Amino acid sequence: MQRTQFSAGMVVSLLGLVLTAQEWAIRIAVARGPNVVVFLADDQGWGDLSLHGNTNLQTPHIDSIGKEGASFERFYVSPVCSPTRAEFLTGRYHPRCGVRNVTIGGERIDLDESTVAEWFKAAGYRTGAFGKWHNGSQWPYHPKARGFQEYYGFTSGHWGEYFDPPLEDGGKIVRGKGYIADLFTDRAIQFIERHRDEPFFCYLAFNTPHSPYAVPESFWNRFKDKPLAMLADPALKEDLQVTRCVLAMCENLDWNVGRVLKSLEKLGLREDTIVVYFTDNGPATWRWNGGLRGRKGSTDEGGVRSPLLIRWPRRIKPATVIKPMAAAIDLPITLAGLAGVKPLANHPLDGMDFSPLLLGQTDEWPDRMIFSHWAGRLAVRRGPYVLDERGGLYHVLDDPGQKNNLANSMPKLAQELQAAVDRWRREVLAEIELPDTRPFPVGYPELAWTPLPARDGIAEGNIQRSARAPNCSYFVNWTSTEDRIRWDIEVATSGIYEVELWYTCPEDCAGSIVELSFGEHRVQGRVWPAWNPPLYTNQDTLPRPAGESQMKEFRPLKLGKIYLDKGRGWLTLRAVEIPGRYVMDLRLLCLTLVEAASAVTGSAG
Numbered sequence: 383m384q385r386t387q388f389s390a391g392m393v394v395s396l397l398g399l400v401l402t403a404q405e406w407a408i409r410i411a412v413a414r415g416p417n418v419v420v421f422l423a424d425d426q427g428w429g430d431l432s433l434h435g436n437t438n439l440q441t442p443h444i445d446s447i448g449k450e451g452a453s454f455e456r457f458y459v460s461p462v463c464s465p466t467r468a469e470f471l472t473g474r475y476h477p478r479c480g481v482r483n484v485t486i487g488g489e490r491i492d493l494d495e496s497t498v499a500e501w502f503k504a505a506g507y508r509t510g511a512f513g514k515w516h517n518g519s520q521w522p523y524h525p526k527a528r529g530f531q532e533y534y535g536f537t538s539g540h541w542g543e544y545f546d547p548p549l550e551d552g553g554k555i556v557r558g559k560g561y562i563a564d565l566f567t568d569r570a571i572q573f574i575e576r577h578r579d580e581p582f583f584c585y586l587a588f589n590t591p592h593s594p595y596a597v598p599e600s601f602w603n604r605f606k607d608k609p610l611a612m613l614a615d616p617a618l619k620e621d622l623q624v625t626r627c628v629l630a631m632c633e634n635l636d637w638n639v640g641r642v643l644k645s646l647e648k649l650g651l652r653e654d655t656i657v658v659y660f661t662d663n664g665p666a667t668w669r670w671n672g673g674l675r676g677r678k679g680s681t682d683e684g685g686v687r688s689p690l691l692i693r694w695p696r697r698i699k700p701a702t703v704i705k706p707m708a709a710a711i712d713l714p715i716t717l718a719g720l721a722g723v724k725p726l727a728n729h730p731l732d733g734m735d736f737s738p739l740l741l742g743q744t745d746e747w748p749d750r751m752i753f754s755h756w757a758g759r760l761a762v763r764r765g766p767y768v769l770d771e772r773g774g775l776y777h778v779l780d781d782p783g784q785k786n787n788l789a790n791s792m793p794k795l796a797q798e799l800q801a802a803v804d805r806w807r808r809e810v811l812a813e814i815e816l817p818d819t820r821p822f823p824v825g826y827p828e829l830a831w832t833p834l835p836a837r838d839g840i841a842e843g844n845i846q847r848s849a850r851a852p853n854c855s856y857f858v859n860w861t862s863t864e865d866r867i868r869w870d871i872e873v874a875t876s877g878i879y880e881v882e883l884w885y886t887c888p889e890d891c892a893g894s895i896v897e898l899s900f901g902e903h904r905v906q907g908r909v910w911p912a913w914n915p916p917l918y919t920n921q922d923t924l925p926r927p928a929g930e931s932q933m934k935e936f937r938p939l940k941l942g943k944i945y946l947d948k949g950r951g952w953l954t955l956r957a958v959e960i961p962g963r964y965v966m967d968l969r970l971l972c973l974t975l976v977e978a979a980s981a982v983t984g985s986a987g
Contacts, residue, residue: 427665443640451693498714499529513587540853591631876979891962907941
């Protein structure tokens with residue numbers, strides 16, 4: 383037998399091959415780009431993390447993102463939900479995107495805007511969004527039209543069912559089994575597992591700890607009798623039971639974040655995944671928030687300062703601290719910079735790419751101003767200073783509670799910042815100060831199913847909303863044939879549409895005949911059979927805040943089919959006959975394109 387002789391050089395060469403093999407996985411990961419997971423919490427304040435010194439709760443998994451990666455000292459979002467989400471998605475201030483408010487269509491991002499999901503999708507990433515969308519319900523405002531290939535959640539801004547909730551699964555209404563934040567996390571983990579071998583962008587947008595205050599019993603039991611060591615200022619009249627429930631909801635979020643982090647570890651994706659955690663605005667209730675002034679809805683520090691934690695083990699050093707101000711508008715361009723993805727923005731971006739700071743490539747950063755706006759109120763920040771919506775000037779590093787007004791002692795700076803505010807108001811706010819005339823689109827073949835919720839409708843006559851806030855409301859008190867419900871729609875495709883109503887109706891009211899019309903076409907149907915479920919009694923840990931609807935189970939009713947001509951007009955629902963006390967309670971109207979006009983041999987009505 384011939385025996386092979388190995389020289390020292392051959393041994394070195396073989397060792398080199400072994401080392402190259404060990405590095406092969408790393409090289410593949412670098413070539414394909416890092417994965418991205420973005421967590422966004424709803425109404426969680428800067429102070430609702432143990433990382434920031436709150437001893438009332440423990441958030442070890444969320445904290446670990448900052449400890450193992452980077453934390454931002456001053457990161458700013460908008461005072462409320464949909465504007466922050468729009469700024470994260472587009473990298474532009476929300477007034478530029480067409481986002482005027484949080485409901486009745488004003489939450490939608492203009493169709494000429496591009497999103498970070500579209501950038502990553504174009505770069506070959508698999509994209510998925512799970513949870514609260516709050517930037518448009520109908521195609522082409524729907525998440526699947528804005529760059530996300532998969533979607534599971536709800537598109538409204540507020541949801542009234544946290545246990546076994548009705549949700550949308552890629553264009554179909556389904557009912558989940560379990561707690562809403564857990565369900566969103568389940569689907570995000572499944573998405574990650576399916577796409578472990580290709581780059582992915584996963585957007586997990588929670589809707590907690592937003593009200594209603596409901597949390598699984600195992601989390602509530604930790605807090606319901608717990609003494610709280612850290613409280614809001616006594617003058618603010620903190621509701622301790624609400625605080626306890628919010629903290630329990632925050633610990634549930636932490637548990638769910640931990641589940642995703644453990645999945646990344648198990649799948650061998652930890653090193654090559656960028657993980658981001660932030661919140662959409664300040665706390666909705668008074669509780670400990672690090673002494674920051676204000677809360678949700680305010681442009682003060684407590685309303686707009688959010689945690690921002692970013693981890694990428696392969697590239698970002700542990701315990702990195704980013705001191706310059708950053709904002710939600712910076713996130714898309716920063717993620718693109720980290721991943722080497724080309725931004726495909728249709729308009730100039732307002733955000734800045736923070737990847738050089740995160741990667742330790744520089745410690746210098748240009749001076750800038752960040753603007754915060756809501757409901758006509760406007761504040762600007764530059765360096766350590768903020769000029770608030772009332773014209774007060776504060777050094778927020780030394781005075782986070784904004785108690786010492788420096789406007790008189792620093793008049794030049796106050797005047798410069800006020801001039802910037804006036805200019806921004808003229809240049810940026812001009813568009814959204816005009817009425818929102820955008821209709822609700824119907825009939826796009828890409829998603830033939832179009833939901834038209836009560837939230838987006840206009841009631842006339844006796845009809846009322848079930849609650850003051852439209853987002854998760856339904857129509858009640860429909861008692862007259864003179865009453866109307868109307869939606870301002872624009873039909874993209876002429877054709878035959880199936881009409882479905884989601885309703886409740888007691889036995890003694892069943893049998894009303896209702897008519898849906900658009901232009902000269904109409905369809906009639908009977909509200910039958912009766913369906914009168916009780917209001918839920920098992921949803922809430924604490925009593926529901928005033929102004930929020932008590933929910934119940936609505937069921938679908940096939941009304942019939944209607945022909946809709948392409949174009950804009952009022953879709954009108956009215957009652958022709960009312961044999962009982964009222965017609966029905968209505969939560970949702972759905973139109974599904976079943977046959978386009980090109981395939982229709984004759985007009986149907």
